[in-house]
Amino acid sequence: MTAPAINYQDLTEKIKLWGRELGFSQVGISDVNLVDHEPALARWLANNYHGNMDYMARHGLMRARAKELVEGTLNVISVRMDYLPTDAKFARTLKNRQHAYISRYALGRDYHKLMRKRLKQLGERIKQHCQNFNYRPFVDSAPILERPLAEKAGLGWVGKHSLLINKQAGSWFFLGELLVDIPLVVDKKVENACGSCVACIKICPTQAIVEPYVVDARRCISYLTIELREAIPEQFRPLIGNRIYGCDDCQLICPWNKFAKLGSEDDFKPRQQLDDISLLTLFAWDEASFLRKTQGSPIRRIGFQCWQRNIAVALGNADFSATIVTALLEKLPASEPMVAEHIEWALAQQRLKQQALADDKNLRLTARLIRSVEKGMPRDA
Template sequence: MTLPVINYQELSAQIKRWGQDLGFSQVGISDVDLSDHEAALTRWLENNYHGDMDYMARHGLMRARAKELVEGTLNVISVRMDYLPTDAKFARILKNRDHAYISRYALGRDYHKLMRKRLKQLGEKISAHCENFNYRPFVDSAPILERPLAEKAGLGWVGKHTLLINKQAGSWFFLGELLVDIPLIADKQAENDCGACVACIKICPTQAIVEPYVVDARRCISYLTIELRDAIPEEFRALIGNRIYGCDDCQLICPWNKFAKLGSEDDFKPRQNLDNIDLLTLFAWDEATFLSKTEGSPIRRIGFQCWQRNIAVALGNANFSLDNVHALTSALVNAETMVAEHIEWALAQQSLKQKTLVQDKNVRLTARLIRSVEKGMPRDA
């Protein structure tokens, strides 16, 4: 049976309705022309801002050329899915140095599979209305500049921290793409509304945003705690604080996030109490426990050694306690070389804090003695 002639304007509108029915917060359509971004991408790679993420350089300018990635691609359908919980404990956990801070996106189930499945379902719906139709779904799984594409699709603008910001929904959302070979109606590109604001640049603990719209991944806490597989450079360890997986500071400070939308997916809700758990509890996990507790979580991808490395750094930055020292000392016995380096650093930090506490106590005692002596002295002495 031959399908009727397609009205692509109507189909474009219908795709957005289907997307929302599938749970996407927003759906937009763009063309595939990202030639305006090629020079910036080349400079970023030449400056080695991608660090050890060799795959970023491996694909080079293909990231800006969707047609080279999937032959025949005419349009990209970009989708947004919100994930902010109803009871986010961001500030409270960041201030509590004895608790672990995990980037909000990683507290629930891995979003990649969920979104890819929904994108595939969207593709199947379109396929039922098109006689000849090919599509490929991607969720952080292809060498493609997803944020500029989402910007062209009207989902928001790329902020100075390089994340996508939506005027009505902030930035707490995931992105996904469906590359298609049909001529859909592209949406209007979103306008940049960052203005003169530089809050994200100023708050970055490691000054990773080296200029507006440029991030040096080698300085970024998300890179250091997730992508990096070697030792964390010592210059950044104290700045990491209690962030053991990722960092949300640039989003937390963004004024547009006062409009952030709450997520509706149960899979994105925190699991294993990871939004409110102390460092010692996590550091006590053995590898089997780590694999069990992080099953279905994006955290599992960093592996047990990097997990221990990150927590050791956080314990070094935690308040001094004998429990912290004991946990670190006990773990040092069987630690692998890379992890042992960070444990030794953490023990040195705990020792410094102990000395400071003793010195502060001695100063207070001395001051108290002087005051008591002065009270007992004659007035004319």
């Protein structure tokens, strides 16, 4: 007996329902044709905007060719999962220079494993309805242009900061993909609604958005604090502020994020009080503490040395504090050369601030003395 023909329209609707049951906020489907994105990708790589992320150049234009990545791929199922915490403490943390700011996506459990597991479950559910079916789940684990694919799948549009924006949900969400070899019904691409707004370009502390839709990773704080494994260029250190892991500024300023949806996954809730913790508390961690406290967190991937490097920069940017100077001096002798360089820079910044405070105090004392003398002088003097 031959298997009954598959109603792919009906299956497409079921896939979206199953995806929502698995906790995905939205599910969309696209074809694999990204040929229109190849020239921009080639220019981005030619300009070395990928920095030290060699894997970006290694795969080249394959990132726009999903069929070359997984033979037989006909469609891509793109999913989004919201992660915004209930009390994100954005402004409060960024304004408190003595506290650490960590990109809000990294406060809880690493999303890669969670989403990949859910995508695999979705693939297995589809397999129960198809006699011949192959799939591959990806969450930042394949050389594919996930945002253009998600855009084609109707999940949102790529904003001028290069992130995906959804008109009803902002941009605080993760993306994942399931490459499949069945002919599903594709969704319509969403119209770009950025208009003339350039708020994300203007707000970027390091001016990393060099033109609309183009980010020079070498200037981006997320790249500098997460991807870069070497010394952070001195020109960017003062601009990093207290951001020790990633940066959310371009999302914070985006007007569409007034519609952002709160995440519903408990695993994405802040751990280890990372949403409200002092720089000195984190700087006091030894390597064993770092590994233990970041278990299951995306932060662990940068390693202890880069963690200390980032915190040292933030301490240099903090208001002058004798306690900070003491902590930096105590760490310096046993630090690796790269970390030591950043500690020495931080110490120099703290000393400059200490001197500025002393100068300001002297100026105020001098001004007070002059006013006192002037009060005692005869009126016709």
